[in-house]
Amino acid sequence: MPVDSQTFKDVMAHWGSGVTVVTTVHEDNWKGTTASSLSSVSLNPPLISVCLAQKLYTHQLVKESGIFAVNILAATQLEIGKLFAGMYPEIEDRFAQNSWEIAVSGSPVLKDALGWVDCRIAHAYPAGDHTIFVGEVLAGNAAQTDAPLLYFNREWGQFAELSTEVK
DSSP states (O other), X not given: OOOOHHHHHHXXXXXXXXXXXXXXXXTTEEEEEEEOOOEEEETTTTEEEEEEETTSHHHHHHHHHOEEXXXXXXXXXXXXXXXXXXXXXXXXXXXXXXXXXXXXXXXXXXXXXXXEEEEEEEEEEEEXXXXXXXXXXXXXXXXXXXXXXXXXXXXXXXXXXXXXXXX
């Protein structure tokens, strides 16, 4: 019998991760959601994975369009992370407040993100209430060096100073 969902959430809260906004476009409809399940999969060919809850409208559009971009947020972009996590339901157009450009696939990418990758779906695997999307990276940009926005123990923030010292 599997562990209960609350224990599972409590344990996973102790796994720190970066915060991203996964975006897509389908029939000129831009959508995005906050996600912390980004992983590098392969260097050759360049592949990444993201996990999206199947109940999300963004999930459906990613599945239908076959494309998505992953925008890696800086610690200074906390409000963007919260916005795309649905924490400001009164804001209908989540894309209106920031500068976006169109990537190779057509997905929107945040101009001042720490970095982004633009992908075409290579594989999609059902996994419980989520889908694991493996994306072939079509384009990417490492725009700046700054502290990343992190999620740890149900808190958002920067948990250590950024060190630019090479060791």
